[in-house]
Amino acid sequence: xxxxxxxxxxxxxxxxxxxxxxxxxxxxxxxxxxxxxxxxxxxxxxxxxxxxxxxxxxxxxxxxxxxxxxxxxxxxxxxxxxxxxxxxxxxxxxxxxxxxxxxxxxxxxxxxxxxxxxxxxxxxxxxxxxxxxxxxxxxxxxxxxxxxxxxxxxxxx
Amino acid sequence: xxxxxxxxxxxxxxxxxxxxxxxxxxxxxxxxxxxxxxxxxxxxxxxxxxxxxxxxxxxxxxxxxxxxxxxxxxxxxxxxxxxxxxxxxxxxxxxxxxxxxxxxxxxxxxxxxxxxxxxxxxxxxxxxxxxxxxxxxxxxxxxxxxxxxxxxxxxxxxxxxxxxxxxxxxxxxxxxxxxxxxxxxxxxxxxxxxxxxxxxxxxxxxxxxxxxxxxxxxxxxxxxxxxxxxxxxxxxxxxxxxxxxxxxxxxxxxxxxxxxxxxxxxxxxxxxxxxxxxxxx
Numbered sequence: 001x002x003x004x005x006x007x008x009x010x011x012x013x014x015x016x017x018x019x020x021x022x023x024x025x026x027x028x029x030x031x032x033x034x035x036x037x038x039x040x041x042x043x044x045x046x047x048x049x050x051x052x053x054x055x056x057x058x059x060x061x062x063x064x065x066x067x068x069x070x071x072x073x074x075x076x077x078x079x080x081x082x083x084x085x086x087x088x089x090x091x092x093x094x095x096x097x098x099x100x101x102x103x104x105x106x107x108x109x110x111x112x113x114x115x116x117x118x119x120x121x122x123x124x125x126x127x128x129x130x131x132x133x134x135x136x137x138x139x140x141x142x143x144x145x146x147x148x149x150x151x152x153x154x155x156x157x
Numbered sequence: 158x159x160x161x162x163x164x165x166x167x168x169x170x171x172x173x174x175x176x177x178x179x180x181x182x183x184x185x186x187x188x189x190x191x192x193x194x195x196x197x198x199x200x201x202x203x204x205x206x207x208x209x210x211x212x213x214x215x216x217x218x219x220x221x222x223x224x225x226x227x228x229x230x231x232x233x234x235x236x237x238x239x240x241x242x243x244x245x246x247x248x249x250x251x252x253x254x255x256x257x258x259x260x261x262x263x264x265x266x267x268x269x270x271x272x273x274x275x276x277x278x279x280x281x282x283x284x285x286x287x288x289x290x291x292x293x294x295x296x297x298x299x300x301x302x303x304x305x306x307x308x309x310x311x312x313x314x315x316x317x318x319x320x321x322x323x324x325x326x327x328x329x330x331x332x333x334x335x336x337x338x339x340x341x342x343x344x345x346x347x348x349x350x351x352x353x354x355x356x357x358x359x360x361x362x363x364x365x366x367x368x369x370x371x372x373x374x375x376x377x378x379x380x381x382x383x384x385x386x387x388x389x390x391x392x393x394x395x396x397x398x399x400x401x402x403x404x405x406x407x408x409x410x411x412x413x414x415x416x417x418x419x420x421x422x423x424x425x426x427x428x429x430x431x432x433x434x435x436x437x438x
Contacts, residue, residue, distance in 0.1 A: 076180075077180055080180075089174045
């Protein structure tokens with residue numbers, strides 16, 4: 001009886017997480033696409049030196065950070081996947097969103113502060129430990145994008 | 158160097174598989190593998206266990222019943238049944254008639270209306286309270302116990318044990334098995350059907366023990382006799398009968414054996430004592 005109850009709870013969580021996760025993911029992707037289009041012309045590149053044709057008038061550090069959580073459904077899929085190996089498809093979209101969101105936030109910060117471009121962009125990630133007593137498991141992942149923002153005379157050329 | 162502001166195609170870093178499709182594939186795959194495992198491991202156990210030497214069997218299974226909830230349950234339930242001590246002593250006495258018995262038998266009580274007795278791996282006997290309550294005489298109970306000892310003797314009790322065992326262990330490992338799960342397993346094992354030949358062979362063994370113990374086989378067939386008489390006890394015996402050949406046939410077989418060996422079919426019956434029932438003169 002107790003076992004059925006537990007299975008029932010897990011099922012409800014699974015279904016709930018699937019619908020809420022799908023809804024939030026679709027909404028997030030819409031936002032990401034729109035903002036990527038919006039900031040398309042603000043360069044964010046991984047060059048560590050300033051291109052020769054750019055005339056730098058100022059610089060600063062810009063960062064964009066996002067913390068994402070796993071949902072029950074994705075975790076369940078990943079758990080199953082973890083037993084046989086292969087691509088954890090359910091996490092791919094999660095991390096894809098996080099990377100793109102972090103870059104967008106970095107760009108938004110650069111725009112806010114009047115910069116024209118970002119060079120030497122790096123993306124870092126770190127795992128947030130779970131609050132469970134054993135310290136095992138993952139509560140979420142932080143993705144941090146940062147770079148050197150530049151004020152350019154005459155814009156990027 | 159010219160900056161190219163075009164955006165990459167969406168979804169390059171994401172597999173296109175629909176999550177529900179992924180879930181379905183993984184679940185079906187795992188269920189299939191799990192079922193296959195249960196079947197294969199179950200069959201392997203069914204193959205190996207009957208071939209285990211009894212000593213090893215006792216070492217493996219003894220602790221399972223003795224330390225598990227089955228025993229806890231059995232012990233706590235047993236306190237209030239007046240006949241259990243007697244049944245245990247009876248069992249010991251009968252076991253002495255089988256001197257090279259490779260098991261150390263242990264009987265526990267199962268609170269259950271239906272009259273039944275189960276032979277579990279490792280020399281463990283489970284007697285239902287219904288059996289003790291409905292037994293009309295010590296002799297009748299002795300035959301039922303002897304019959305179960307016959308199953309041990311012929312190692313029937315190890316038959317068809319694998320699948321249920323693996324399934325229960327798997328469930329327990331997954332945490333789905335709450336308290337009393339092993340107890341359920343025990344009863345599930347008791348529902349295994351022995352075939353007609355096995356039952357008759359166990360009957361013969363049981364009768365032999367009864368004859369050796371009492372010098373006659375009176376009362377031995379009372380357990381079945383109730384059935385044909387169609388009385389109240391018979392209805393309670395239905396459950397037992399459903400996994401055993403019908404009484405008439407078995408009584409006849411017992412009679413034939415008694416005639417052949419020259420055992421008295423009638424004799425003085427001992428009442429089933431409450432509390433201790435040491436061997437009489």
